[in-house]
Amino acid sequence: MNALQKFIYGLDKQFHIAVGLDSDINKIPEHLKKEKDPVYEFNKIIIENTKDLACSYKVNLAFYESDGIEGLKSLEKTLELIPEDVLTIGDAKRGDIGNTSKMYARSIFDHFKFDSITLHPYMGSDSVSPFVEYNDKLNFILALTSNKGSADFEKLALEDGTFLYQKVIKTVHDWNEHKNCGIVFGATNPEELKTNMEIIGNLPVLLPGVGAQGGSLEDVVETFKTAGSRNFIINVSRGLIYADSSENFGAVTRAELEKYNKKIGEILGK
């Protein structure tokens, strides 16, 4: 299955939640800290408890890189636990000149074998094209992010009165020849999402910002339903993986994910 097929496989089951593996040694349950590789043991329990309910696993590279080589070992082992038919997102936010992006693509797609990646648009087409050339992968390009700083540049008005992030979305359509491009769009402001559904069209959308960052799940799902698109993945990291810190945390995370899925199913209907 290529990345798009895995995505659709999840959508067919009405799965829209990406479990965000922002696994931080300082935040995982205390009882795991005596393990040889606590982050890996933590991820293992999370994945075992969610793998039949998750649309995707979004792995935040920073949380593994921060621990250097040991962190990357945990990452490699973690990726082996994810079922073949579940989409993996390497949340790496890369983007560089062509020959360097090629190396990053090699790292994320060939070495770690992620199905998809998140990318910075700032450096333009030739910084993105080495990733887009992998036509069995998916590329989520940052459009509007969920943080406060999105006001600094992403929301700047251009000469024609539109915002920079809207120009990025339009450009992603141009880059989408292989049907392997999507965008990242913060879910913190429901009105913003509604206003942009027409520009977004059928692009796959990865939405951070629900949960710890304050966005509303219901608003997001209803907006996509109204627009007639099902191409969305809502990422929940802290709200799922740190839902509980007892020895029972895996079951609590599972129950939380079930709640999300149920809520989504109720809105979307059959």
Place this chain on the structure above:
Amino acid sequence: MNALQKFIYGLDKQFHIAVGLDSDINKIPEHLKKEKDPVYEFNKIIIENTKDLACSYKVNLAFYESDGIEGLKSLEKTLELIPEDVLTIGDAKRGDIGNTSKMYARSIFDHFKFDSITLHPYMGSDSVSPFVEYNDKLNFILALTSNKGSADFEKLALEDGTFLYQKVIKTVHDWNEHKNCGIVFGATNPEELKTNMEIIGNLPVLLPGVGAQGGSLEDVVETFKTAGSRNFIINVSRGLIYADSSENFGAVTRAELEKYNKKIGEILGK
């Protein structure tokens, strides 16, 4: 010595060239490929031959990440070879929401102990601030890059008629409270650099694009001289490290770097 002190230490010797360690296993001299860690052995010879003449070593993370854990091991060992008083630049082009940028900062500054990093501005202030909080480090924020794709977004005109990259430069001044921010500015078009020297002011500038990418060293140095700033680092990667592929490549790279330094010295005068 903190990052700024190392930078100034180089400037005092009129050293302005960063040796770009974009070390690619496929491009290093054939005779090294039989070594256990060819990239490390290559870097070792490059560093031994340039360490008393380089303003900085810019290490392109992608070239090490592409080889996974083995690549990071080469990177760690390489960093140990760089003299304490020479500025290291982790060319990582990171940038993410606050809690994630914090993890990247931990990776680049605490784990690998780089003196400085390159950053994407797209996500705004809170994506940059976890790096800026390290006030003994230097942060080079992408303004205008040297690739063709810089036309896609960086050179978009804003409502007030200025370009996005110029807004980025102005904003970097606002972020520079700890005097630890600089910019990346492509050296491919000398006129663009001249036009922007006033906005750039005294910010440290990392300039890629000289050499393989076509920019002129003389133009860059003269522009800074005219503007009365010495705060520039010209990165040369392929033009230096792949100057020769014989067993004698280290000496050839050294001779090339000497030529660059001599040319710069001639323009700057005493």
